[in-house]
Amino acid sequence: MQEKHGEWAWQWANFPDVDEWLFSDWIAPVTLEDFRGKRVLDAGCGGGQYLSLIAPYAREAIGVDLNTAHIAAERNRVHPNVRTVEGDIALASFPETFDLVYCIGVIHHTDDPDATFRNLAAQTAQGGRTVVWAYSHEGNFLNRTLVEGVKRLFVLRLPKGVVRAIAYVLATLMYLPIYTLYLLPLPWLPYYEYFRNWRKLTYRMNILNVFDKLNAPQTHFITRDRIERWFVENGYRDIRILPYRGVSWHGDGVKV
Numbered sequence: 001m002q003e004k005h006g007e008w009a010w011q012w013a014n015f016p017d018v019d020e021w022l023f024s025d026w027i028a029p030v031t032l033e034d035f036r037g038k039r040v041l042d043a044g045c046g047g048g049q050y051l052s053l054i055a056p057y058a059r060e061a062i063g064v065d066l067n068t069a070h071i072a073a074e075r076n077r078v079h080p081n082v083r084t085v086e087g088d089i090a091l092a093s094f095p096e097t098f099d100l101v102y103c104i105g106v107i108h109h110t111d112d113p114d115a116t117f118r119n120l121a122a123q124t125a126q127g128g129r130t131v132v133w134a135y136s137h138e139g140n141f142l143n144r145t146l147v148e149g150v151k152r153l154f155v156l157r158l159p160k161g162v163v164r165a166i167a168y169v170l171a172t173l174m175y176l177p178i179y180t181l182y183l184l185p186l187p188w189l190p191y192y193e194y195f196r197n198w199r200k201l202t203y204r205m206n207i208l209n210v211f212d213k214l215n216a217p218q219t220h221f222i223t224r225d226r227i228e229r230w231f232v233e234n235g236y237r238d239i240r241i242l243p244y245r246g247v248s249w250h251g252d253g254v255k256v
């Protein structure tokens, strides 16, 4: 598994950036204050960017990722309450459950998202909260067909430095329509909502966004029904499933 997914280590070693407002958007209506005093699991912590945001609030935080735990650990060296481990979030289990488990931008990249959610639920304490943010099936026609198709046929075979160069070129070209056509009141255009974020993000974060889409070895696009079923079937109450920018779902709930 580690060898198979070496692309992620490359990504996080080369793109360390983070935007706090984006993390806050993805977890909303949960807030950073909800992490205060909690034992937290970051399922798929990548380069540890979000661990560094929640560390000042959490009592204790553990980050799990396939092969980037060392990058996340280095980034969070200054936070004694943060620990990272290598592992598969579909299987990882801990002696103690967590008050808050979050999984941002990861579950849709796992082999079996349903099984992964079951494990996240098992790691969540009774009365604890699970927060998931995932790409939606809805609103992602071009990504599901064009981007995924080209990626599988061609891009995944290229050296990472070449993919990064392609991401720079594509992202730079995208600025033109996003700052002209997409400023007009034409909400029926594809990714209209999503490109609002593009205008708020730094250039480097937009490069990362494009690179991330080209780099991910596998992506499942999750329907609203499916994400809701995860919470219902695994015994949650106060379930909130909310669309984000027309291309993703936020889901959270309290484990009964």
Ligand SMILES: C[S@@+](CC[C@H](N)C(=O)[O-])C[C@H]1O[C@@H](n2cnc3c(N)ncnc32)[C@H](O)[C@@H]1O
Pocket: 005, 008, 009, 043, 044, 045, 046, 047, 049, 050, 064, 065, 066, 067, 068, 087, 088, 089, 090, 103, 104, 105, 106, 109, 110, 111, 212
């Ligand atoms: C798009 S990145 C998101 C990372 C981080 N949560 C963020 O939003 O910046 C996806 C991450 O999921 C991790 N990942 C994919 N499948 C995984 C699995 N089965 N177990 C643990 N981590 C996994 C990858 O290694 C990668 O770091």
